[in-house]
Structure formats: C-alpha cells, structure tokens
Amino acid sequence: MSNPTSDTTIAKKAKGNSYKRRIAGDVVAYIFLTVMAVIWLMPIVWVFLESFNKNTQPYQSTFFPTKYTFHNYVQLFTETDVMNFPRMFLNTLVIAIFVCIISLFFVLSVSFCMSRLRFRGRKTFMNIALILGMFPSIMAVIAVYFILKAFGLTEGGFVIIALILVYSAGSGAGFYVMKGYMDTIPMSLDEAAYLDGCTKWQVFTKIIIPICKPMIVYQAIIGFLTPWLDFVMAKAIARTQDNFTVALGLWQMLQKEYINQWYARFAAGAVCVSIPIAILFIVMQRFYQESMSGAVKG
The missing domain is CATH 1.10.3720.10 (MetI-like)
Structure with a gap:
C-alpha cells in the first residue's frame, strides 16, 4: 500500500513546481511585452520630442534633443x-x-x-x-x-x-x-x-x-x-x-x-x-x- 504522507508530499511538490513554472512563464512574457512596447513607443517618443527641438539640423550628437522650444x-x-x-x-x-x-x-x-x-x-x-x-x-x-x-x-x-x-x-x-x-x-x-x-x-x-x-x-x-x-x-x-x-x-x-x-x-x-x-x-x-x-x- 502507498503511504498517504508521501503521496501528499509528491502532490505538494508537483503543485509547487507547476506554480513556479507559471510564474516563470509570466515573467518571461512580461519582459518580452515590455521590450516590444519600448521598441514600439521609442519612435513615437522621439518624433514628439524632436518636434520641440531647438536645433533644426537633421544631424545631431545626441539621440534626444537637449534644448526645447515651441517655435517649430x-x-x-x-x-x-x-x-x-x-x-x-x-x-x-x-x-x-x-x-x-x-x-x-x-x-x-x-x-x-x-x-x-x-x-x-x-x-x-x-x-x-x-x-x-x-x-x-x-x-x-x-x-x-x-x-x-x-x-x-x-x-x-x-x-x-x-x-x-x-x-x-x-x-x-x-x-x-x-x-x-x-x-x-x-x-x-x-x-x-x-x-x-x-x-x-x-x-x-x-x-x-x-x-x-x-x-x-x-x-x-x-x-x-x-x-x-x-x-x-x-x-x-x-x-x-x-x-x-x-x-x-x-x-x-x-x-x-x-x-x-x-x-x-x-x-x-x-x-x-x-x-x-x-x-x-x-x-x-x-x-x-x-x-x-x-x-x-x-
């Protein structure tokens, strides 16, 4: 006959492993979605900030503007x-x-x-x-x-x-x-x-x-x-x-x-x-x- 205590321990371990895998999967999914969101939003943010750029030249030393104006x-x-x-x-x-x-x-x-x-x-x-x-x-x-x-x-x-x-x-x-x-x-x-x-x-x-x-x-x-x-x-x-x-x-x-x-x-x-x-x-x-x-x- 199987030991009820050991069966309960195995079930708890299996449940714990399933919970850990689910947490790990959620973490990976959230990291992936965060990276994709940053990639998708970066051009939009750049265009919005560039529209306030005081320097009108297309070639600049920094990615984001350093001086801003509404004059554009x-x-x-x-x-x-x-x-x-x-x-x-x-x-x-x-x-x-x-x-x-x-x-x-x-x-x-x-x-x-x-x-x-x-x-x-x-x-x-x-x-x-x-x-x-x-x-x-x-x-x-x-x-x-x-x-x-x-x-x-x-x-x-x-x-x-x-x-x-x-x-x-x-x-x-x-x-x-x-x-x-x-x-x-x-x-x-x-x-x-x-x-x-x-x-x-x-x-x-x-x-x-x-x-x-x-x-x-x-x-x-x-x-x-x-x-x-x-x-x-x-x-x-x-x-x-x-x-x-x-x-x-x-x-x-x-x-x-x-x-x-x-x-x-x-x-x-x-x-x-x-x-x-x-x-x-x-x-x-x-x-x-x-x-x-x-x-x-x-």
Missing part, C-alpha cells in the same frame, strides 16, 4: 511663404472627410446588394472584384492619371476633386468584409419587414445599417485613413504645393533644399497629422462599444 509649431503654421502646411492640412482633411462618407455609402450599398439580393451575374461580379483586389492599386496609377488629365482634373482646384474621385470610386469593390458581416444577419428580419410593407430601402436603412454599426465604424476609419496616409496617388496627381496633401508636404520637408531648416518642423507636422487620427479612433471607439453592447442586449 508656430513656424509650421505661420511661415507659409515657402511651404503652406495649413493649406495642405486643410486639403487632406477635406479629401478624407468626403472620401470617408462616399466610400462608406458605396461599401454599404454594394454589400447589401451582394448579401441580401439575388440576381443574374452576382457571383460573376463577386469573382471579378475578388480577382481585381489581388492586384495592387499602384499598377493603375499611370492610367488613372492620364484619364483624369483627359478630363482636365489635374490642374488647379480640380485636383482636390480628382483625389476624392480616385480614393472613393473603387471603394465599393472592397465589400467582402462588410458583406461577410451582413451574411450573419438572419434573413428572417428582412422577410418580416417585407411582410409589414417595408421597401428594400427601408430594410437597408432601418434594419441592416443599425445592426452593422460595428462594421460601419471600421469602414469609416479605413475610408478616412486611406487618403490621409496615402502618398503614391497624391504624388502622381498633385503637381503644385497648392494641391499637396500632408503626406506630400512632409515628404517635401525632407528634400535637400529644405531639410536643414524644416527637419524639426517635419517632426511637428508628423505630430499634427496624428492628432485627427487619434481623435477619430477615440470617437469611433465609443460608438463601436455602444453598438456592441446593444447587440449583446438584443
């Missing part, structure tokens, strides 16, 4: 004779807002048609959209530019309209994520609404859209960030500083004729560019949480 932000928004950053910021904000609204409507409309309606050519259209989505959009930059040039949209104030058209026109093809979410909504809701006399538009606006609020938040963020962060398409279409976006303005600040005077202001501009994105995430996160809580209650 003042110059960025007041000295507009060489580079009009406020105008670039306003251009990008206008483009991003319009693209966000238009692309959201396109994606919702196409997703509703693909998810709730059945018609000839539906699967063919979905397959074509899927295949076209596999090719990077940069392949069509030259073709898009010459099409816009043929319509006279590459000069003057029409450049802003051209960028809005380019960023929002093809957004409807990215309907797969939204459609996948709509497919999870029971068709019985649509059928009950039709029996009550609702039209397809009423089903779309009063049933589908309220349920899709989490995905609407996601699509709104994507639609806003696409023109806000894009460089390639804006570089191909916008030719003068009057039509530059913030991405082109920041790139211009690092050119050899500007970098010695604009390097610190480049960092200040990068901080300013991140502010609307942070505000958008904070605002949209609240709506996302409210919509998810409502979905759980339902």
Whole structure:
C-alpha cells in the first residue's frame, strides 16, 4: 500500500513546481511585452520630442534633443511663404472627410446588394472584384492619371476633386468584409419587414445599417485613413504645393533644399497629422462599444 504522507508530499511538490513554472512563464512574457512596447513607443517618443527641438539640423550628437522650444509649431503654421502646411492640412482633411462618407455609402450599398439580393451575374461580379483586389492599386496609377488629365482634373482646384474621385470610386469593390458581416444577419428580419410593407430601402436603412454599426465604424476609419496616409496617388496627381496633401508636404520637408531648416518642423507636422487620427479612433471607439453592447442586449 502507498503511504498517504508521501503521496501528499509528491502532490505538494508537483503543485509547487507547476506554480513556479507559471510564474516563470509570466515573467518571461512580461519582459518580452515590455521590450516590444519600448521598441514600439521609442519612435513615437522621439518624433514628439524632436518636434520641440531647438536645433533644426537633421544631424545631431545626441539621440534626444537637449534644448526645447515651441517655435517649430508656430513656424509650421505661420511661415507659409515657402511651404503652406495649413493649406495642405486643410486639403487632406477635406479629401478624407468626403472620401470617408462616399466610400462608406458605396461599401454599404454594394454589400447589401451582394448579401441580401439575388440576381443574374452576382457571383460573376463577386469573382471579378475578388480577382481585381489581388492586384495592387499602384499598377493603375499611370492610367488613372492620364484619364483624369483627359478630363482636365489635374490642374488647379480640380485636383482636390480628382483625389476624392480616385480614393472613393473603387471603394465599393472592397465589400467582402462588410458583406461577410451582413451574411450573419438572419434573413428572417428582412422577410418580416417585407411582410409589414417595408421597401428594400427601408430594410437597408432601418434594419441592416443599425445592426452593422460595428462594421460601419471600421469602414469609416479605413475610408478616412486611406487618403490621409496615402502618398503614391497624391504624388502622381498633385503637381503644385497648392494641391499637396500632408503626406506630400512632409515628404517635401525632407528634400535637400529644405531639410536643414524644416527637419524639426517635419517632426511637428508628423505630430499634427496624428492628432485627427487619434481623435477619430477615440470617437469611433465609443460608438463601436455602444453598438456592441446593444447587440449583446438584443
């Protein structure tokens, strides 16, 4: 017969060893996450501190600035004779807002048609959209530019309209994520609404859209960030500083004729560019949480 005392001792030792292994695993995990957090935050901290650097030269003896000033932000928004950053910021904000609204409507409309309606050519259209989505959009930059040039949209104030058209026109093809979410909504809701006399538009606006609020938040963020962060398409279409976006303005600040005077202001501009994105995430996160809580209650 086995000794109960020895069995208890072995169990305690095994429990103690398991506890030690769990503690060791947690310590290793926390150390790894701390190191990764430092690596991820270091560039952000550096850019933020560099935006207050009194020395505007790009090459310095220390990693972090030694003297700080707020003058970089003042110059960025007041000295507009060489580079009009406020105008670039306003251009990008206008483009991003319009693209966000238009692309959201396109994606919702196409997703509703693909998810709730059945018609000839539906699967063919979905397959074509899927295949076209596999090719990077940069392949069509030259073709898009010459099409816009043929319509006279590459000069003057029409450049802003051209960028809005380019960023929002093809957004409807990215309907797969939204459609996948709509497919999870029971068709019985649509059928009950039709029996009550609702039209397809009423089903779309009063049933589908309220349920899709989490995905609407996601699509709104994507639609806003696409023109806000894009460089390639804006570089191909916008030719003068009057039509530059913030991405082109920041790139211009690092050119050899500007970098010695604009390097610190480049960092200040990068901080300013991140502010609307942070505000958008904070605002949209609240709506996302409210919509998810409502979905759980339902």
